[in-house]
Amino acid sequence: MGSPARRRSRPKIAHPPRRPKLLLPYWESKHSLQGADNVTQFERAKSGEITPEMKFVAQREDLPEELIRSEVARGRMVIPANTVHLTKRLEPMAIGIAALTKINANIGNSAVTSDEQTELEKLHMAVHHGADTVMDLSTGKNIDTIRQAIIDASPVPIGTVPIYQMLEELGGDIDDMRPQHFLDMCEKQAKQGVDYMTVHSGLLQEHLSLTMQRITGIVSRGGSLIARWMMTHRQQNPLYTHFEDLCDIFRQYDVTWSLGDGLRPGSIADASDEAQFAELHVLGELTRRAWKKGCQVMVEGPGHVPMDQIDMNIKRQMEECDEAPFYVLGPLVTDIAPGYDHITSAIGAALAGWSGAAMLCYVTPKEHLGLPDAEDVKQGVIAYKIAAHAADLARHRKNARVRDDALSRARFNFDWNEQFRLSLDPETARKYHDQTLPQDTFKSAHFCSMCGPKYCSMKITQDIRDMAAAEATNGTESEPVAIQLP
């Protein structure tokens, strides 16, 4: 048995809060913006207003309200909060370099599989395990119904890629698209309450030839569709030429731009190439144009990038896009592990977060292989919670280490239940422990089945400390040995 000192109870920290305890329930402060001059969080921040959403975010992030306002006004932070979704269950959150690193989980059906109930289960799984935003990437049947159910149920911002639903409604042939089709779809989704939309406005006609030597060409679904449209019609990208019209729709509902990276690399060999950076340059121009129109903006990034190029990619995005929040997809740091791409990408995501990426889009074990189910969603979210938290630790974010220290103390004190409680995935931690030592008595045992009682190094360490403490108490502490200098 260990000494009483080892088992001295320390103040337990609450399970790390996913939702802060607020001074006032958020919904009491909701108000209508109809008829207001400044609609978006960006416009209101620039006018000097600290909105209820900014106050809420300040509490969640444990940051001063004025800092949140100034970061939003600077364009370095976004609060994706469609004014329609705000009247429902949305709990505002922030994405930006001053905030904690966020993660996104993608859900949505495909033409082959899934339905409303399954997608709601995935939403629940994602939010339960800590996803900060969720993208509905549905491309199958009943998209409107599924999305409405997701928005109505979701406390986190919902993102979409409007071109997917537009293509469904056009009957599947992108060549039939007219600019008005796309504008109408964005307006329809904005009215539903979508908080941010990925639009591939930065991919231009002149970029297409730059992709010809790539191994994997254009891997973004939206990017490849727009590329095909431009080739067929021999015209410039309509999502670029109608950018200001799209801004007008986004501003009306405070939909946040997620400027899509249609030319992101889809393989290690294609990373950081001319095509990728040509598009990034345009995304910088579009960021400034969206700000001029009063919109909130974040910018999407790669993709597949070897570890030694990740920091350079983040810094280049910050430079090109005036530090608008960077929302990275992974990146995967190797191409050779289908079935484990939640791991290959979480490595890249942790490095990207450390370098300054504001949000990490998860990848599941099914990436490149099939539509993720609820268990895949869980695996992806956990992998990315690890990546985001590791980045926050490396960036010395305020209080980021509190949970690590509490868990480490519980571990050293052999307080197994507390260790499980503080885990990102308590069920799995408990399950693994119980596979070999299921009885309750082992929940305070000073060893586990990995090393066994005789070789438990933490128990041996504690015994050494106990011996030293006993010697000090008895006055038998040995004198320090004098070191003889030559």
Ligand code: SF4
């Ligand atoms: S037995 Fe080994 S793994 Fe288990 S608690 Fe002790 S040191 Fe840790």
